Amino acid sequence: MSVQEQGRRAKAAAATIATATRATKDAALRAMADALVRRAPEVLAANEADVTAGRDAGMSAALLDRLALNTYRIEGMAGGLRQVAGLPDPVGEVVRGSTLPNGLVLRQVRVPLGVVGIVYEARPNVTADAAGLCLKAGNAVLLRGSSSAERSNAAIVGVLRDALSETGLPADAVQLVEASSRETVKQLMRARGLVDVLIPRGGAQLIRSVVEESTVPVIETGVGNCHIYVDAAADLDMALEILLNAKTSRPSVCNAAESLLVHRAVAEPFLARALPALRDAGVTVHGDADVVEAGGRRGVPVLEATEEDFGAEYLSLDLSVAVVGSLDAAIGHIARFGTGHSEAIVTGSVEAAQEFTTRVDAAAVLVNASTRFTDGEEFGFGAEIGISTQKLHARGPMGLSELTSTKYVVLGTGHVR
Structure with missing residues (x-):
């Protein structure tokens, strides 16, 4: 027919x-x-x-x-x-x-x-x-x-x-x-x-x-190059739990995290825990120079990230990771490489959370929560038809x-x- x-x-x-x-x-x-x-x-x-x-x-x-x-x-x-x-x-x-x-x-x-x-x-x-x-x-x-x-x-x-x-x-x-x-x-x-x-x-x-x-x-x-940003004021235990859930619970879906940004003020203690945990979960890390160096100090192999890595929707157990010097730099990175799907900040600062949610342009912006929650059923809508990243008629689940x-x-x- x-x-x-x-x-x-x-x-x-x-x-x-x-x-x-x-x-x-x-x-x-x-x-x-x-x-x-x-x-x-x-x-x-x-x-x-x-x-x-x-x-x-x-x-x-x-x-x-x-x-x-x-x-x-x-x-x-x-x-x-x-x-x-x-x-x-x-x-x-x-x-x-x-x-x-x-x-x-x-x-x-x-x-x-x-x-x-x-x-x-x-x-x-x-x-x-x-x-x-x-x-x-x-x-x-x-x-x-x-x-x-x-x-x-x-x-x-x-x-x-x-x-x-x-x-x-x-x-x-x-x-x-x-x-x-x-x-x-x-x-x-x-x-x-x-x-x-x-x-x-x-x-x-x-x-x-x-x-x-x-x-x-x-x-x-749209495609989902979703970011987790670990702020200087983040609870690092919470950040690690959110990261592992967002990346590894189901890596083949569009709301899985594909990129991690870490504020330089907490990069040393957080990466010391996150890189081995990601390795143990089977995740291949593609990192900037700071992340490659951090991995080397701990015997965790890190591939040198390219521009394509930072813009990739992997849909696999791969993750791009970068250290940023400020909240403003994190937002700039997301604006450059993000796809407007879901972006998350982990922070204990109300001011940082407010600035992030105000300035980040995405269908869903999450504070202290995994990107995996961007889902029609999780939002209480029932099964979803898709997650719209456009701005006319429908946006989000x-x-x-x-x-x-x-x-x-x-x-x-x-x-x-």
Whole structure:
């Protein structure tokens, strides 16, 4: 089936989903969750075939981690759908309202976007998350995953479509776009009039390609070169715990820390502890001259960092590290190399924290907390569609509200202008 035909079917399904009651949508979401758990063996079998093919093709460990499913992850996908079912319905929410001096009643209300296209890489859990969020927000969705996860995505979408049909909603509200050819991505990017918005999730090259080539409006989800800055007034025990969590808990995701900045006043004691701890956790450090020297004094190998290292989103157990002379220098470093995703400061100084949060330009700025908290579920939004690093329409973790637009409803009593 062509992307154009899928778009037409999605458009028709969106008209039904847009007017579905919360009870109907929530019942469908719970049915989708139950079906994923019940039919987990067939999803896992499809995923195992994808993982085997990826491993045989030399896929990196980071990408294999993103691709792989297990019973725990499927239960997490189902839990995300149930969590979304329990959230308030954004459709029809009054954002603001007033009665104008002339007596007109004005209301701005949330409405579905319509048909949402999502282009993503190697993460089959996105398939269920995106379908659930789009459904709850009253949208139909066209899912274009990567060829490396095509079997997994097909199995998941088959389960979700069957559950939709069983609850009386159109199965075409969730469709999988064929992934064996890049031509389908191009068709999706040019389906203006059928697709209302396109959301890319993946690496820098994918996102840049979609943003630059699409005629469909795009919500840009950005790469994550996230920094941890250890300030002169930091609690070093806290800083070490935050660093290890942000870097090692799941290095293949966009909210993992990729860069560490340490104030010179605490560099000696902090690096004395951090470098061996990072080594023991399997992290390869790419450091500036001060960090290389500190590693040498403690027998911890440190690779000399390049400009590319400081700007890298590694998505692996690699970390760039630099010593800075001041808070101002740390903010300058982040402004130069950061990607506007998540930036964290560890400090006991209220003044330093306030300056950092005021001056750092990012979707999320954290004080004394791991960058791994930049996540829709952690923020209480339910499963997220992505983390937007742009400044129009949506910024940060995109939950239900970010999958709606608004319209104005104006009530008069025969008013003329």
